[in-house]
Each structure stands twice: as C-alpha cells, then as structure tokens.
Amino acid sequence: MSRRPEPVQVIKQRRDATLQKLVAGVPYIQFLGIQIDRRGDELTAVLPYADKLIGNPMLPAIHGGVTAAFLEVTAIVELSWAMIWEDMEAGRVDEDAPRIQLPKTIDFTVDYLRSGLPRDAYARARVNRSGRRYASVHVETWQDNRSRLFAQATGHFLMPPRDG
C-alpha cells in the first residue's frame, strides 16, 4: 500500500498543538512570559523584556534568578519535546490524553557570562545525553548577538517513567 505524505498543514497543526500542550499548562512559564518558537524540530525560547524581571535596578540588569529560570524552562521544554517527538510524528500522541509528564530537575548549574540587559532574551537547549532514566542538557542564552551569550547552563534530569 502506498501512502501519500500528509499535507503540510496537518503536520504543522499537530506539532504546534503538541508544543502548546507542553507549554500552556505550566503557570510559571506564563508568569515569566516565555514563548516558544518552532522551526521543524528546532525550538527557540523567547523571554520578552518586562520591568518585573529586573534584579539590579541601578544598572539595570535582569535578575540572575530569572536567567536561571529561563534556562531551566528552556532545558525542560527541549527535553520533553525530544522525548515525545517520535510518538508525535507517528501520530501516537493522543489529543485527549492527560498531560505530558515532565522530566524533573536533579541539578542545574548556571554560568553567568555578562549581565542580562533590559532587552528580550533568547535561548536554545541541546540534549547531550538522554537515557531511559537520566538526561543531561546544555542550554545557552543571548540577547542581541547569537554569538555573545550572557549565560549558559548544564542540568541533569530524571526522566518520567515511560511505557515499553
């Protein structure tokens, strides 16, 4: 039996709906105002600037805790996305299924390279190793220039129990 490829709109709709499901249900992601851009399987987290994110009003600079939180959110979203990608592409992610279970952070180390300016910030994560139980993720964040990172982080995560 020959199968025609699915129409592009169907694929896009399914991917965006899955991503939305992953992100929309987490109050803290909404609290910080983080949005996730998608191109194919590549995700970019966006943190639009807001006054409430300031940690040092004299400079001013984004709070180090906000930077850490933004990096951790990006790492968890990327890891969950990578975890469900295959099932989603195979149409095995049930629209009515309960929420997608998220990995739990074991530890997270943030390297602050320069102060975060009062501008939008972007972040991308890379899953360096993802086993059945543990995963290691690296994540970078920048503002105006992609090559001028203002922070990076590495974290270890406990994967949710999976069937099979």
Add this chain to the structure above:
Amino acid sequence: MSDTQKTRRDLLARQFIEAIPHAQELGMQLTAIEDGKAVIGMDYDPRLVGDPETGVIHGGAVSALMDTCAGAAVMSHPAAAVATATLDLRIDYMRPATPGERITATAECYHVTRSVAFVRATAVDGDPDRPVATATGAFTIERAKS
C-alpha cells in the same frame, strides 16, 4: 567597625534587597541579614507552579530565591561590597517542595576574597530537617572606586 556603621550597612542591604523588582514580584521577605548570612522567605503562589499535575513550585522560582538570598548574604558581609553579581550558581534539587507551604532560604558566605565571595544556601519548606534544595555559588564583590 562601629555599631552605627554596621546598622547603616545592614539597613542599606535590606533596602537594596527590597528594591529588587523581581524579588518583590515573587513576594520575597527578608527576615534576617547579618555578617555574611541572610534568610529570605517566599510564600506558596499558584502562579509559580512548574508542574500543574502536582502543584509543585517550579525549580526556577526556587533558583531565584536562592540567588537573591545568596546575593543578600554577600552584601551583608564585612567585606562591604557596594554591589554584587552572580558568577556561577549550582542548585541541587533534593525533593519537590510541598505545595501550599512557604519556602525559606538561608545563605552564608563561607569564604570571601578581595573580589569573590563563595556562598552556600539551603532551602526548606515546612519540614526543616529535609531540605528542598541546596546551592553553592560564586559572586563578584564590587568595591567602591577609590
């Protein structure tokens, strides 16, 4: 250092922490700050939930609390920094914080050089014998230009 100087420095540090927009936004309350040690509490807030299934606060909010508390500890140290910034911070998440309970962070500068402060911090909820998270970090010590 005289008592008056010390009181003034502690007051300044307290005001500085209270003037941090993001600390205010998270509802942080500084309850102690002295000699390189600080204690900051943060009430449970549904806006900060990271896992809607369990209602557990997001690790990022705990990081923000630890980072602020560690910074406050640096500011209160006799090294008399006029400002500080985080160089690196590692957080270990020991267990999920119990939903509905206040989280309290305690930070202490355990070593300070001319330009760097090394800080340890612990976060607990209603059960102080079982920490929710611990952190270690290095912070800059910005000195007044002479």
